[in-house]
Amino acid sequence: MKRKILFSKETIDQRVRELADEISQEYEGREILMIGVLKGAFVFLADLIRSLSIPCEIDFTRLASYGAGTVSTENIVVTKKIEMPIKGRDVVIVEDIVDTGLTLTYLINQLKKERPRSLKVCAFIDKKRKRKIPIEADFVGFTIEDGFVVGYGLDVNEKARFLPDVYIIEE
Ligand code: XMP
Ligand code: MG
Numbered sequence: 001m002k003r004k005i006l007f008s009k010e011t012i013d014q015r016v017r018e019l020a021d022e023i024s025q026e027y028e029g030r031e032i033l034m035i036g037v038l039k040g041a042f043v044f045l046a047d048l049i050r051s052l053s054i055p056c057e058i059d060f061t062r063l064a065s066y067g068a069g070t071v072s073t074e075n076i077v078v079t080k081k082i083e084m085p086i087k088g089r090d091v092v093i094v095e096d097i098v099d100t101g102l103t104l105t106y107l108i109n110q111l112k113k114e115r116p117r118s119l120k121v122c123a124f125i126d127k128k129r130k131r132k133i134p135i136e137a138d139f140v141g142f143t144i145e146d147g148f149v150v151g152y153g154l155d156v157n158e159k160a161r162f163l164p165d166v167y168i169i170e171e
Helices: 009-026 042-049 102-112
Strands: 002-007 032-038 056-065 076-080 090-098 118-127 139-144 166-170
Touching: 002 009, 009 042, 009 118, 009 139, 032 042, 032 102, 042 056, 042 090, 056 102, 076 102, 090 102, 102 118
Parallel strands: 032 056, 032 090, 090 118, 118 139
Antiparallel strands: 002 166, 056 076
């Protein structure tokens, strides 16, 4: 597997701190509940929360999609539910990557049913080209057009999550 560095640890650290500042300003005086989407977002979430200047609580969820190649959200299943009540809370979903937008759309629809006070999305990477549903994250770390990326929590078949930098896979 050939790979090329895309975002260095230093670049990521700086951008994550900027994002944490944006979020802290947006929710000044409040406490947020961050919901990390497993597994990919766990490193991002861990860094992000430690740069916040507002208090936050943490929960996790996990989704899986099956039957690739479809344009519907019907093939997405929640394999781990959130465990905390979110009714009336200011909730921020923390995602690794928004690609087609199917996973995020499904998750947002599910969480909205529980009536949070507000619901926003923070994505580490926004991949623009393959979007099938016109959905945008409220806070975005990096934007790329396309390509498969690994490291900083992101994997290829469970490998490479532990790498501190983000790499793009070269065919
Ligand atoms: P959709 O298409 O529903 O999918 O927006 C988003 C999910 O797909 C995974 N994904 C990736 N994971 N490198 C990864 O390690 C990638 O380049 C990549 N592109 C999409 C990711 O889990 C995300 O939550
Ligand atoms: Mg993955």
